[in-house]
Amino acid sequence: MPGLDTFEGTVSWRSRLRLLLPLFRFLALGALIIALARPQKTLKDENIKAEGLDIFLVMDLSSSMLSRDFDPDRLEASKRVAAEFVDKRPHDRIGLAVFSGESFTQCPLTTDHRIVKEFLAGLQCGFLADGTAIGMGLSSAINRIKDTPSESKVVILLTDGVNNSGYIQPLTAAEIAKEFDVKVYTIGVGSTGMARTPVRKRRDGSFDFDFTKVEIDEQLLTEIAKLTGGNYFRATSEEALSQIYARIDQMEKTKIDVTVIKRNSEEFHPFAFAGLLFILLEILLGQTVLRSLP
Numbered sequence: 001m002p003g004l005d006t007f008e009g010t011v012s013w014r015s016r017l018r019l020l021l022p023l024f025r026f027l028a029l030g031a032l033i034i035a036l037a038r039p040q041k042t043l044k045d046e047n048i049k050a051e052g053l054d055i056f057l058v059m060d061l062s063s064s065m066l067s068r069d070f071d072p073d074r075l076e077a078s079k080r081v082a083a084e085f086v087d088k089r090p091h092d093r094i095g096l097a098v099f100s101g102e103s104f105t106q107c108p109l110t111t112d113h114r115i116v117k118e119f120l121a122g123l124q125c126g127f128l129a130d131g132t133a134i135g136m137g138l139s140s141a142i143n144r145i146k147d148t149p150s151e152s153k154v155v156i157l158l159t160d161g162v163n164n165s166g167y168i169q170p171l172t173a174a175e176i177a178k179e180f181d182v183k184v185y186t187i188g189v190g191s192t193g194m195a196r197t198p199v200r201k202r203r204d205g206s207f208d209f210d211f212t213k214v215e216i217d218e219q220l221l222t223e224i225a226k227l228t229g230g231n232y233f234r235a236t237s238e239e240a241l242s243q244i245y246a247r248i249d250q251m252e253k254t255k256i257d258v259t260v261i262k263r264n265s266e267e268f269h270p271f272a273f274a275g276l277l278f279i280l281l282e283i284l285l286g287q288t289v290l291r292s293l294p
Contacts, residue, residue: 053093155184
């Protein structure tokens, strides 16, 4: 051929792809810069050593707990707040005892808080003989908690009445608690003045309600708490009851020792590999498929 005029204006696919060769060089440069920056990933290991408490909840199930000065009644409000308290104590062993005219352990000490909350949700008035045996309820909890190896033992006793049954006197139970280093927090639940309270039980198991005076033996509950190193609280509403449990939660905190171990893993290898790969691609393609003659 006498000249290249015949090929003027024609561009092959190889010529087009050859324009991409400098792109490999820039990609290689960027990847190598990132590799030289030495990116790392930090891995953390946490070893938690928790010194949990043993806590026994003691709930009053006398018929007066159905009084409607709470929404819908004292018992349901107490169950809700107690369940919230259980959720805040993940490292503690928690048990549940109930009482009215007599008492029994509903749930022994356990770290399975789901079970505790299920027992709480199922509490109802009427399973036991009616009455308010505060001493019996407290002694049931002490009997379950007194021999545990935990250094901190706490009983939270909630009632809305006056001790009127049971063969163990409340102060006698408090003396036993003191002997075994069991701290008792007492809570009197109920509004002041008058409240709609069950006064008669029908044959079908339902109750007749009427307004009666709210009576809580605050002096007795104060003596029990003082004797064992605890505190007495009065809850006149569900909000006040929730605040009381929050205060107890703050006073009886679980001690936790956390050991954090940091480990760094090198993450520059993929970027260094990518940079070398782009350099090789540029060299290989430039010397083979996309090679140009001078």
